Amino acid sequence: xxxxxxxxxxxxxxxxxxxxxxxxxxxxxxxxxxxxxxxxxxxxxxxxxxxxxxxxxxxxxxxxxxxxxxxxxxxxxxxxxxxxxxxxxxxxxxxxxxxxxxxxxxxxxxxxxxxxxxxxxxxxxxxxxxxxxxxxxxxxxxxxxxxxxxxxxxxxxxxxxxxxxxxxxxxxxxxxxxxxxxxxxxxxxxxxxxxxxxxxxxxxxxxxxxxxxxxxxxxxxxxxxxxxxxxxxxxxxxxxxxxxxxxxxxxxxxxxxxxxxxxxxxxxxxxxxxxxxxxxxxxxxxxxxxxxxxxxxxxxxxxxxxxxxxxxxxxxxxxxxxxxxxxxxxxxxxxxxxxxxxxxxxxxxxxxxxxxxxxxxxxxxxxxxxxxxxxxxxxxxxxxxxxxxxxxxxxxxxxxxxxxxxxxxxxxxxx
Amino acid sequence: xxxxxxxxxxxxxxxxxxxxxxxxxxxxxxxxxxxxxxxxxxxxxxxxxxxxxxxxxxxxxxx
Amino acid sequence: xxxxxxxxxxxxxxxxxxxxxxxxxxxxxxxxxxxxxxxxxxxxxxxxxxxxxxxxxxxxxxxxxxxxxxxxxxxxxxxxxxxxxxxxxxxxxxxxxxxxxxxxxxxxxxxxxxxxxxxxxxxxxxxxxxxxxxxxxxxxxxxxxxxxxxxxxxxxxxxxxxxxxxxxxxxxxxxxxxxxxxxxxxxxxxxxxxxxxxxxxxxxxxxxxxxxxxxxxxxxxxxxxxxxxxxxxxxxxxxxxxxxxxxxxxxxxxxxxxxxxxxxxxxxxxxxxxxxxxxxxxxxxxxxxxxxxxxxxxxxxxxxxxxxxxxxxxxxxxxxxxxxxxxxxxxxxxxxxxxxxxxxxxxxx
Numbered sequence: 135x136x137x138x139x140x141x142x143x144x145x146x147x148x149x150x151x152x153x154x155x156x157x158x159x160x161x162x163x164x165x166x167x168x169x170x171x172x173x174x175x176x177x178x179x180x181x182x183x184x185x186x187x188x189x190x191x192x193x194x195x196x197x198x199x200x201x202x203x204x205x206x207x208x209x210x211x212x213x214x215x216x217x218x219x220x221x222x223x224x225x226x227x228x229x230x231x232x233x234x235x236x237x238x239x240x241x242x243x244x245x246x247x248x249x250x251x252x253x254x255x256x257x258x259x260x261x262x263x264x265x266x267x268x269x270x271x272x273x274x275x276x277x278x279x280x281x282x283x284x285x286x287x288x289x290x291x292x293x294x295x296x297x298x299x300x301x302x303x304x305x306x307x308x309x310x311x312x313x314x315x316x317x318x319x320x321x322x323x324x325x326x327x328x329x330x331x332x333x334x335x336x337x338x339x340x341x342x343x344x345x346x347x348x349x350x351x352x353x354x355x356x357x358x359x360x361x362x363x364x365x366x367x368x369x370x371x372x373x374x375x376x377x378x379x380x381x382x383x384x385x386x387x388x389x390x391x392x393x394x395x396x397x398x399x400x401x402x403x404x405x406x407x408x409x410x411x412x413x414x415x416x417x418x419x420x421x422x423x424x425x426x427x428x429x430x431x432x433x434x435x436x437x438x439x440x441x442x443x444x445x446x447x448x449x450x451x452x453x454x455x456x457x458x459x460x461x462x463x464x465x466x467x468x469x470x471x472x473x474x475x476x477x478x479x480x481x482x483x484x485x486x487x488x489x490x491x492x493x494x495x496x497x498x499x500x501x502x503x504x505x506x507x508x509x510x511x512x513x514x515x516x517x518x519x520x521x522x523x524x525x526x527x528x529x530x531x532x533x534x535x536x537x538x539x540x541x542x543x544x545x546x547x548x549x
Numbered sequence: 550x551x552x553x554x555x556x557x558x559x560x561x562x563x564x565x566x567x568x569x570x571x572x573x574x575x576x577x578x579x580x581x582x583x584x585x586x587x588x589x590x591x592x593x594x595x596x597x598x599x600x601x602x603x604x605x606x607x608x609x610x611x612x
Numbered sequence: 613x614x615x616x617x618x619x620x621x622x623x624x625x626x627x628x629x630x631x632x633x634x635x636x637x638x639x640x641x642x643x644x645x646x647x648x649x650x651x652x653x654x655x656x657x658x659x660x661x662x663x664x665x666x667x668x669x670x671x672x673x674x675x676x677x678x679x680x681x682x683x684x685x686x687x688x689x690x691x692x693x694x695x696x697x698x699x700x701x702x703x704x705x706x707x708x709x710x711x712x713x714x715x716x717x718x719x720x721x722x723x724x725x726x727x728x729x730x731x732x733x734x735x736x737x738x739x740x741x742x743x744x745x746x747x748x749x750x751x752x753x754x755x756x757x758x759x760x761x762x763x764x765x766x767x768x769x770x771x772x773x774x775x776x777x778x779x780x781x782x783x784x785x786x787x788x789x790x791x792x793x794x795x796x797x798x799x800x801x802x803x804x805x806x807x808x809x810x811x812x813x814x815x816x817x818x819x820x821x822x823x824x825x826x827x828x829x830x831x832x833x834x835x836x837x838x839x840x841x842x843x844x845x846x847x848x849x850x851x852x853x854x855x856x857x858x859x860x861x862x863x864x865x866x867x868x869x870x871x872x873x874x875x876x877x878x879x880x881x882x883x884x885x886x887x888x889x890x891x892x893x894x895x896x897x898x899x900x901x902x903x904x905x906x907x908x909x910x911x912x913x914x915x916x917x918x919x920x921x922x923x924x925x926x927x928x929x930x931x932x933x934x935x936x937x938x939x940x941x942x943x944x945x946x947x948x949x950x951x952x953x954x955x956x957x958x959x960x961x
């Protein structure tokens with residue numbers, strides 16, 4: 135099976151109609167975006183804006199970030215279970231507006247609020263300071279239910295992402311990446327990815343093929359399907375910690391494993407599992423995830439975390455069970471080491487956790503200079519200062535900064 | 550003493566008397582039960598907590 | 613022209629030329645300019661820095677009341693508005709090492725300036741203070757004064773100029789410092805796994821921490837005479853959250869009245885905690901703070917009485933430092949109200 139990721143490099147975004155692709159320019163008619171929102175929707179699309187790397191622009195509170203994608207076959211869907219059915223997922227050609235991201239901004243009661251800052255000073259810290267962003271700023275209708283509002287925002291964002299990328303169907307891509315997963319390479323060590331997602335109730339939800347993962351049992355997921363829109367985020371925990379849809383679409387661990395598949399390792403499969411709320415459920419999930427990995431005949435596994443706090447228990451239980459069964463494991467985690475880096479980073483460990491990749495310290499404090507423009511709120515909790523002026527904030531508030539699928543390049547060293 | 554769901558975290562941060570709770574979002578409740586049954590369950594858990602307070606221990610203990 | 617840095621030097625009674633062991637009870641005092649080993653430091657500092665004063669204290673005087681006396685010494689240091697503190701070197705001397713470490717820590721905290729001392733690795737103060745001061749490796753005795761002074765001066769000047777000191781020029785502090793890597797986290801993880809599977813040693817980026825063990829408190833002997841205190845980290849507060857306890861990365865805790873209440877009324881209390889779905893807790897806060905059944909048990913005489921308040925914070929992504937402080941402060945607060953026969957029931961979401 136082959137999944138072709140057809141990349142279309144765009145240089146400029148224009149908020150004017152008619153909606154079209156023209157060379158390296160993307161045009162979007164704002165009316166058309168508005169029209170995607172049903173008349174009775176619990177939210178209003180207040181504003182569409184373009185934010186480019188290096189600009190003095192800041193946006194908050196950021197909910198999800200989505201990469202514009204569409205299947206080459208117009209009958210198929212880039213977000214199966216949301217914008218269409220499952221036909222063709224993980225195979226054929228998927229058009230991607232490369233380097234472009236749709237950023238949904240809204241104040242949603244109970245969602246933790248994060249910042250994306252386009253300033254050059256933020257570029258190393260915030261992955262979405264490095265993408266060309268089309269920002270969708272929403273407001274809730276009076277009395278709107280927050281869950282319904284979240285749902286409406288997600289539908290519009292995914293729908294628009296697919297609509298924009300569909301413009302590339304008649305266009306020659308700038309680059310085509312052929313992702314393949316041919317099995318097996320018997321002479322190479324077999325490895326698995328334990329792909330943990332966090333789905334723990336309203337506004338803390340992850341969807342697999344459109345289904346909330348709250349109560350799923352661990353399951354196998356085809357690696358190419360995982361990279362073709364099978365996983366969508368509605369998880370608004372600490373903004374640095376969670377995995378947004380864009381990062382699920384580009385699952386960096388899976389891309390790195392596939393890049394070395396058949397060369398240094400044999401990717402046996404992907405086990406996707408949810409980090410549950412109750413201890414008994416965590417135990418069940420960990421046991422099943424570990425057994426699935428073993429049934430794949432894997433000798434090693436990478437385990438990521440999504441979120442923090444109670445979710446470290448899931449990671450450590452799976453690590454312990456695989457380690458005791460003789461597998462090598464690598465964990466991908468971020469840290470809570472305190473502002474000065476002196477406090478213990480993890481609340482829970484296990485002796486088997488000998489190989490950990492650190493994606494940075496959520497407590498590390500950044501100061502960012504004033505900006506010319508703010509999209510969304512003028513201030514948010516946890517960030518010192520008016521968002522227009524100079525701000526001081528922990529990495530925890532910066533969207534996807536310490537993402538635990540290893541999307542960014544931050545880490546920590548002991549000094 | 551501590552009533553909590555994630556007893557392993559409680560152990561690793563040094564809590565000594567630990568009673569497992571009913572769930573992270575509702576350590577002493579269970580919205581799926583009737584109000585009466587839920588309160589009964591809460592009472593049992595609190596009684597267990599009190600028992601933990603009156604039990605001499607020499608090391609971390611999950612009751 | 614670059615202004616020369618102002619340096620204060622800390623010494624014990626022996627190196628401060630007050631006297632030997634018989635003078636170890638001497639209180640803190642200040643002498644102008646460099647004293648004793650300070651002259652060797654002065655030569656090494658050259659025109660870049662000037663020792664403006666020397667603070668001297670007897671090792672026993674300092675050691676018997678380390679926390680208070682080191683703070684007092686820091687105040688003496690502060691009067692000279694230094695850019696840098698040098699302490700010792702203490703070589704292998706435990707008491708002197710503790711004094712140097714404590715003064716460095718107090719000065720760093722109060723003035724925010726670099727503090728540098730020197731010790732032999734066998735000095736027990738190294739493990740205790742390395743996280744709070746830059747400690748240059750030194751020999752075991754004053755015979756190695758020249759080497760120690762050179763190491764300390766090199767380290768101190770680097771720090772004062774805002775440079776990154778060289779690894780090995782001080783005992784690693786165990787601090788986690790953020791870095792930007794060439795490879796993404798995902799690429800590093802896969803590389804690490806490949807190396808492990810090829811039989812390599814794990815090169816973890818996060819060594820496992822060790823957690824403290826706390827001795828268990830003695831058991832309550834008679835519940836019917838005991839007062840029970842309730843508390844939670846579940847983010848339950850009065851509906852207006854009067855102290856603005858943060859739902860995530862909390863920096864404070866609160867104590868709120870339960871006077872006259874038989875249960876947690878959802879009209880009066882709410883839950884705001886970033887780490888879990890607060891719906892069930894908001895509907896019925898007794899699910900987090902079990903006041904209703906506690907009141908029943910108190911009414912039935914199972915417990916002596918119930919404290920007329922509860923403690924609360926939101927334990928979501930709280931730093932361990934803050935959480936430790938909350939615990940200490942709440943314990944002191946309880947101790948100030950109830951001497952003994954008190955039991956504490958805390959709940960965690």
